[in-house]
Amino acid sequence: MPRMLRxxxxxxxxxxxxxxxxxxxxxxQQQQAAANAxxxxxxxxxxxxxxxxxxxxxxxxxxxELMKLKELFDAGVLTQEEFDAQxxxxxxx
Numbered sequence: 001m002p003r004m005l006r007x008x009x010x011x012x013x014x015x016x017x018x019x020x021x022x023x024x025x026x027x028x029q030q031q032q033a034a035a036n037a038x039x040x041x042x043x044x045x046x047x048x049x050x051x052x053x054x055x056x057x058x059x060x061x062x063x064x065e066l067m068k069l070k071e072l073f074d075a076g077v078l079t080q081e082e083f084d085a086q087x088x089x090x091x092x093x
Contacts, residue, residue, distance in 0.1 A: 065090050 066087060073083040 062090050 069078065069083055069086050069090070072078045073080075078086070
């Protein structure tokens with residue numbers, strides 16, 4: 001058998017074995033994950049996530065208020081002093 005043909009046969013066989021092992025390992029990991037998911041009770045929702053949601057909502061509200069003030073200021077409804085006073089009030093809390 002020519003040398004190049006033997007080399008191709010060896011490389012092909014090696015690739016086949018590696019593919020089969022990789023596939024078997026992936027199937028084993030999937031089975032373990034399924035077993036762990038079935039055995040583990042559902043995790044309770046974190047309470048901290050609800051607490052952090054409030055400041056985000058407050059900052060969104062203050063941003064919306066500032067944008068309304070800016071629109072009123074740009075339209076000429078508010079003076080610079082009124083705009084600054086309202087902006088300070090919103091940013092203060």
